[in-house]
Amino acid sequence: MKVSIIGAGYVGMVTGVGLASKGYNIICVERLQNKINRIKQGKSGLYEKNLDELLSKFVDNKFEITSDIDYAVKNSDITIVCVGTYSKEDGSIDLSQIEDVARNLGIALKSKSSYHTVVIKSTVVPTTTRNIVIPILERNSGKKSGYDFGVSVNPEFLREGHAIEDFVNPDRIVIGELDNQNNTALEDLYQPFNSKIIKTSLETAEMIKYASNTFLGLLISYSNELADICESVGVDISSVFDGLYHDRRISPKIGNEKVFPEILSYLSPGPGFGGSCLPKDISALVKFAEALGHDPKMMKAIIEINNNRPMRIVDLLESELKELKDRTITILGSAFKPDTDDIRASPSIDIIKILISKGSKIKLYDPVAMENTKQLLNDSIIYSESLEDSLKGSDACILVTAWDEFKSITPDMMKNLMKTPLILDSRRFLNTKEFEGKVKFIGVRLGK
Ligand code: UDX
Numbered sequence: 001m002k003v004s005i006i007g008a009g010y011v012g013m014v015t016g017v018g019l020a021s022k023g024y025n026i027i028c029v030e031r032l033q034n035k036i037n038r039i040k041q042g043k044s045g046l047y048e049k050n051l052d053e054l055l056s057k058f059v060d061n062k063f064e065i066t067s068d069i070d071y072a073v074k075n076s077d078i079t080i081v082c083v084g085t086y087s088k089e090d091g092s093i094d095l096s097q098i099e100d101v102a103r104n105l106g107i108a109l110k111s112k113s114s115y116h117t118v119v120i121k122s123t124v125v126p127t128t129t130r131n132i133v134i135p136i137l138e139r140n141s142g143k144k145s146g147y148d149f150g151v152s153v154n155p156e157f158l159r160e161g162h163a164i165e166d167f168v169n170p171d172r173i174v175i176g177e178l179d180n181q182n183n184t185a186l187e188d189l190y191q192p193f194n195s196k197i198i199k200t201s202l203e204t205a206e207m208i209k210y211a212s213n214t215f216l217g218l219l220i221s222y223s224n225e226l227a228d229i230c231e232s233v234g235v236d237i238s239s240v241f242d243g244l245y246h247d248r249r250i251s252p253k254i255g256n257e258k259v260f261p262e263i264l265s266y267l268s269p270g271p272g273f274g275g276s277c278l279p280k281d282i283s284a285l286v287k288f289a290e291a292l293g294h295d296p297k298m299m300k301a302i303i304e305i306n307n308n309r310p311m312r313i314v315d316l317l318e319s320e321l322k323e324l325k326d327r328t329i330t331i332l333g334s335a336f337k338p339d340t341d342d343i344r345a346s347p348s349i350d351i352i353k354i355l356i357s358k359g360s361k362i363k364l365y366d367p368v369a370m371e372n373t374k375q376l377l378n379d380s381i382i383y384s385e386s387l388e389d390s391l392k393g394s395d396a397c398i399l400v401t402a403w404d405e406f407k408s409i410t411p412d413m414m415k416n417l418m419k420t421p422l423i424l425d426s427r428r429f430l431n432t433k434e435f436e437g438k439v440k441f442i443g444v445r446l447g448k
Contacts, residue, residue, distance in 0.1 A: 091283030106140025161339030176205025227269030272309030274336030333401020
């Protein structure tokens with residue numbers, strides 16, 4: 001089976017090289033010429049573990065890049081749409097890119113004689129594929145979906161920083177299909193993955209993606225709300241969660257071992273969630289539900305609690321320092337999480353902006369996201385060369401991103417370099433005991 005992919009962004013590139021690594025020939029379509037030129041050199045332009053290594057390996061043989069969508073459709077059996085879906089100003093989903101692609105795909109399908117399958121991998125709100133994408137494809141091709149060509153929805157569950165591993169070794173593959181479609185192309189494509197395949201309707205597949213990301217956001221906002229209450233009564237939420245986790249319904253015993261599922265790592269108070277998916281998807285679901293006449297109170301609360309987190313972190317620091325004006329504050333980490341250079345919707349950026357508005361001077365250090373941050377914040381802050389450099393002469397330090405490198409901070413390092421050795425560990429990432437009694441240590445869930 002030959003595969004074409006539309007969009008050489010994050011999802012498209014990972015899908016392309018992931019499928020190439022399973023032996024498929026890929027034609028990837030990208031409209032930006034500079035991106036095409038870069039990819040031809042084996043450079044994705046993305047910070048993602050193993051991506052460029054695999055791309056370099058496949059680019060001259062199994063992975064072709066072009067701007068010609070017609071050529072890609074003619075020379076493949078299945079097209080996977082991986083273009084971005086952004087947010088409009090009000091938080092609702094912007095489908096303009098997906099509509100453009102559907103139009104061009106429809107035109108390409110018009111002159112294709114053999115059966116072709118179109119797969120929507122981009123995240124779209126439920127009913128988008130049936131009510132928007134399919135009518136555009138049919139109008140522009142003059143053909144009938146389900147009979148002349150197939151349409152499926154196949155959401156991605158790729159974590160930035162672990163995307164190749166998630167793609168090649170998935171927990172589940174969700175395939176949403178038209179009822180009248182007797183087409184196994186996508187199932188066949190995923191045969192080499194040996195993974196659980198969940199076959200369902202188009203709308204259910206679309207909804208599974210939103211349900212998954214909303215669930216992650218829900219856990220984080222729940223932890224943050226609970227942490228605030230705990231703090232007011234001097235309770236350390238870590239101990240509360242320890243009590244919660246041992247419930248056998250959460251951590252079953254397998255053999256003699258208690259198993260603590262990985263999902264529990266999202267029950268973690270901190271500066272709030274960020275990235276290119278969770279904030280955007282939860283907002284899109286809220287707007288979608290409202291348009292249907294619902295009042296999605298819980299989804300709105302997830303966002304509201306999250307939006308308040310950066311201010312909450314600044315408040316914690318302010319209550320310690322009293323005055324933030326003219327203070328030099330070190331910010332450790334601008335990426336929304338470790339193992340990525342992505343600063344989209346990063347809580348760190350919000351914390352920095354609030355501190356600047358209060359008159360603080362910011363020194364930032366992030367192991368990989370400095371370039372992206374410079375492009376966004378220009379010369380409004382100081383960019384440090386190293387962890388040590390960032391601590392020099394500062395009045396306080398806030399650890400925002402849980403990069404492993406930050407584990408090397410010690411009380412001595414703080415005392416030697418900082419004006420006042422004070423650290424606010426917004427993720428409780430460091431070992432509290434190493435710092436307490438030696439320097440001023442504030443952790444979001446210490447309950448003090
Ligand atoms: C997310 C989903 O995990 C993925 O399945 C989906 O396809 C795309 O969106 P990603 O945006 O890379 O992936 O972020 P993720 O690793 O899930 O992190 C989201 C937020 O949760 C971040 O703010 C991060 O700091 C936080 N997080 C992440 C935790 O609190 N605990 C963790 O263990 C991991």
